[in-house]
Amino acid sequence: MTEPLRIVGDGRDLPDGRVPDGLADKDLIELFRWLVLLRTFDERAVALQRQGRIGTYALYWGEEATQAGALYACDESDWVFPSYRQNAIGILRGVPASTVLAWWRGYGGRQGFWNPRDHRVGPICVPIATHLPHAVGVAWAAKIRKDPVASLAWFGDGATSEGDFHEGMNFASVFKTATVFFCVNNQWAISTPLSKQMATATIAEKAVAYGMPGVRIDGFDPLACYQATREALDRGRNGGGPTLIEAYCYRIGAHGTADDPRLYRDEAEIEKWKPLEPVSRFGGYLRRQGILDDAAEEQMRAEAKDTIAEAVKEMEAIEQPGLEILFDPVYASGRPWMFEEGLAELESVERAEAVKPIGPPTSSGAGEEGKTI
Amino acid sequence: MKANMVEALNRGLHEAMEADDRVVVLGEDVAKTGGVFRVTAGLQDRFGEERVVDTPLAEAGIIGTAIGMAVYGLLPVTEMQFDAFTYPGFEQIVVHAARYAWRSKGELPASIVVRIPYGGGVRMPELHSDSPEALFAHVPGLKVVCPSIPEDARTMILAAIEDPDPVIFMEPKKVYRASRVEIPDDPPFPLGNGYGVYNEYLSKARVAREGRNLAIISYGATVPICLQAAERLSSERGVESTVLDLRSLFPLDVEAIERVARSCGRALVVHEAPRSGGLGAEVSSLIHERCMLDLEAPVGRVAGFDVPFPQFANEDDYLPSVDRVLLGATRVLDF
Numbered sequence: 001m002t003e004p005l006r007i008v009g010d011g012r013d014l015p016d017g018r019v020p021d022g023l024a025d026k027d028l029i030e031l032f033r034w035l036v037l038l039r040t041f042d043e044r045a046v047a048l049q050r051q052g053r054i055g056t057y058a059l060y061w062g063e064e065a066t067q068a069g070a071l072y073a074c075d076e077s078d079w080v081f082p083s084y085r086q087n088a089i090g091i092l093r094g095v096p097a098s099t100v101l102a103w104w105r106g107y108g109g110r111q112g113f114w115n116p117r118d119h120r121v122g123p124i125c126v127p128i129a130t131h132l133p134h135a136v137g138v139a140w141a142a143k144i145r146k147d148p149v150a151s152l153a154w155f156g157d158g159a160t161s162e163g164d165f166h167e168g169m170n171f172a173s174v175f176k177t178a179t180v181f182f183c184v185n186n187q188w189a190i191s192t193p194l195s196k197q198m199a200t201a202t203i204a205e206k207a208v209a210y211g212m213p214g215v216r217i218d219g220f221d222p223l224a225c226y227q228a229t230r231e232a233l234d235r236g237r238n239g240g241g242p243t244l245i246e247a248y249c250y251r252i253g254a255h256g257t258a259d260d261p262r263l264y265r266d267e268a269e270i271e272k273w274k275p276l277e278p279v280s281r282f283g284g285y286l287r288r289q290g291i292l293d294d295a296a297e298e299q300m301r302a303e304a305k306d307t308i309a310e311a312v313k314e315m316e317a318i319e320q321p322g323l324e325i326l327f328d329p330v331y332a333s334g335r336p337w338m339f340e341e342g343l344a345e346l347e348s349v350e351r352a353e354a355v356k357p358i359g360p361p362t363s364s365g366a367g368e369e370g371k372t373i
Numbered sequence: 374m375k376a377n378m379v380e381a382l383n384r385g386l387h388e389a390m391e392a393d394d395r396v397v398v399l400g401e402d403v404a405k406t407g408g409v410f411r412v413t414a415g416l417q418d419r420f421g422e423e424r425v426v427d428t429p430l431a432e433a434g435i436i437g438t439a440i441g442m443a444v445y446g447l448l449p450v451t452e453m454q455f456d457a458f459t460y461p462g463f464e465q466i467v468v469h470a471a472r473y474a475w476r477s478k479g480e481l482p483a484s485i486v487v488r489i490p491y492g493g494g495v496r497m498p499e500l501h502s503d504s505p506e507a508l509f510a511h512v513p514g515l516k517v518v519c520p521s522i523p524e525d526a527r528t529m530i531l532a533a534i535e536d537p538d539p540v541i542f543m544e545p546k547k548v549y550r551a552s553r554v555e556i557p558d559d560p561p562f563p564l565g566n567g568y569g570v571y572n573e574y575l576s577k578a579r580v581a582r583e584g585r586n587l588a589i590i591s592y593g594a595t596v597p598i599c600l601q602a603a604e605r606l607s608s609e610r611g612v613e614s615t616v617l618d619l620r621s622l623f624p625l626d627v628e629a630i631e632r633v634a635r636s637c638g639r640a641l642v643v644h645e646a647p648r649s650g651g652l653g654a655e656v657s658s659l660i661h662e663r664c665m666l667d668l669e670a671p672v673g674r675v676a677g678f679d680v681p682f683p684q685f686a687n688e689d690d691y692l693p694s695v696d697r698v699l700l701g702a703t704r705v706l707d708f
Contacts, residue, residue, distance in 0.1 A: 079445070108475070109478060110478045113475075113476050113477055113478055114477070114478070115477045115478060115480040115481050116444060116477060116481055117444070117446075117477075117480075117481055122444075123473075123476045123477065126468075127464065127468050130437065130464060130465065130468060130469060131469075132437070133433065133434055133436075133437025133438045133440070133441060133465070134437060134438075134440050134441035134444060134469070135441060136434075136437070136438050136441060137437065137438035137439060137440060137441015137442040137443075137444070137445065137449075138441040138442070138444060138445045139441075140438060140441070140442060141441065141442040141445035141446065141447045142445060144397065144423050144424070144442075144447065145445075145446075145447075149445075151441075163433060163461075164433055164434075164437060164464075164465075167429075167431040167433050167434030167437065168434065168437065168438075170429055170431065170434065171428070171429060171431070171434045171438050174429055175426075328479060329474055329475045329476075329477075329478055329479035330474060330475050330479075330513055330514055331474060331479075331482075331514070331516075331538050332474045332479055332480075332482035332537040332538055333482075333536060333537050333538050333572070336576075336623075336624035337624060337627055338624065338627075
């Protein structure tokens, strides 16, 4: 098994590699800022769920490098397609953080969704691996239109068992689309470990079956994520077709706030991986490079905290949408006749209790008490 | 010009691709051979390999990549080679195509057309003769349409491509080559003018025959069966029937359904898909809810049976025949 590509050391056993070409000091600082912002969002969202201010939330604590590193390698015109694990990636492309939080609070319409074309960020994809063919379609369409636009989709190790993973990979390689298949191998699909998910030693080797390069990198390393993605995008844009990236890491948190990993895995294993998590590790790397100090990091964290606090305020200021929200965005061409009947029916009865904003969690919600980090 | 349904669809696809270079055609064997039914014949020669594509054999891949293309700004028309081959792509249709508008504030619908040659009567092996339209009519966010004559086939494929929402386009393969009839030389509406100009072709039923005693409501390959039954009812019993060709299965043209049911006072719904939970149940229910006091008899149904479509040696036992439509009509008339 090849050793994953690693650039950022841990200040102890793992040596530091050199900064990838094309990244100036200010890029490194900006990338760190992205990591901090994603981390801040994630920790705040977990707290909001605990307080009953949003619904069930899928956390990504520890996977920030796979998101920020890969996105930093993309051009502004490239499209990215997140799964629910990358739910907040849009905030790095101009999607308001309050919109993402509102999605988790159960809002739809203009409160909880965005127009993917505005940000080149696909919607939060819930059904596993089904967004991979969309990423392929986008890059394929760009190729037909002669636009130098590439696409990237994130997915987990479990997603590689789905048919859409294989169909997406196959279409991309047959039509040589500039698509990066970015697999975040955190070794767990809820309670199912990697060994029960597949019989191959690595995920990267699955690329061989599709005639595309497969690259294995340290998923806790933002610079490895950046470099592998950048190389894949460059190759794709130059007609070299798609790439499969396996970002090897570990799911330090639970699958979601309703999940209790104590039921299926040894928590001691987490302690082995946690020191490798990307935010403190990249912070250390930047200090060794002499471009970050405690004061600068503190300021960055304070700014991120303010940004997310503001987003929480905006989310909580959203009023319960009216009844029209059920019907209006369903067809771009307008309401079919039975929608008017539905609206009339709802307007003629008292509004249901269940649609009022969610309250604090009840003590009977056993699953919701699960440990997360 | 004269055209059968295959030629009319082919003509419509040529016109759509000529009018708008965002239109692309994807499917299994659609390019070099022109599709197993030749609906896409000649398109690749005319519009090139980038816009008319033979894909790998993977329906979720075809529909999924088409959704991505639509999101980017193209207008993909996909072909499912046969009805039951759509099932591997079902998830992409239900969880993504139908929901992209809803998921994007109504601003970015998945503007794709999924063409499905469907139904029996052409002596095919297992799983080449299904009628899955009710599965799609039950999924919010889709439009489901089905022409029964060449002129409508050409008009409706053009309208489906122009419509911003995803359209499931059911093509009754039994009548693909049933008759060559006159269709207009020019497209039925100015192409590329956006929503509104063509909407009636995706939401309005067609009166195929007028009569005052019985409303026979159908779509697709059973429309000609209903017309034959109507002739016999006229000559043998002096009963005059209206035959309503639904054309749009979602949304249903409730005004037309109500109008013909009310004016005749008796109605029969005919389709070849299994009866339980089929379109006939929906049409019947609408009529009972809206026209109860105008009805002389409960609405009848003649449909396929709630069984797998049989091996073709017995397909004529399964498919609604003129005699079965007459039997159903007699029950409604003699109630």
